[in-house]
Amino acid sequence: MVIEQVRYVCEFCKKAFTTREEAEDCESRCQRLAEFPRLEELNFSNRTFNLLYWSEVYTLRDLSDLSEQELLKIVTTQALTFQKKPGHLHQHLL
Numbered sequence: 001m002v003i004e005q006v007r008y009v010c011e012f013c014k015k016a017f018t019t020r021e022e023a024e025d026c027e028s029r030c031q032r033l034a035e036f037p038r039l040e041e042l043n044f045s046n047r048t049f050n051l052l053y054w055s056e057v058y059t060l061r062d063l064s065d066l067s068e069q070e071l072l073k074i075v076t077t078q079a080l081t082f083q084k085k086p087g088h089l090h091q092h093l094l
């Protein structure tokens with residue numbers, strides 16, 4: 001039996017995988033992040049950034065996938081959360 005030495009490498013993050021499928025999987029994730037700026041780069045206020053981040057919105061793409069209703073829900077739900085535990089969160093909102 002010949003041991004397969006070929007490594008499949010993600011073009012974007014250069015991570016090596018043992019199967020082509022895994023590498024392609026990684027590439028599609030990396031490409032998505034490369035094409036769509038992360039929230040960090042969009043100059044949102046800390047408050048807005050935290051609201052989105054906690055709702056698992058990490059990229060501009062994720063954000064554009066949201067409907068206005070979903071966005072409104074995030075903002076209102078998270079606003080309630082802030083009111084319930086203002087302590088250590090307070091510093092992030094200033």
Ligand SMILES: [Zn+2]
Pocket residue numbers: 010011012013014015026027030
């Ligand atoms: Zn990758």
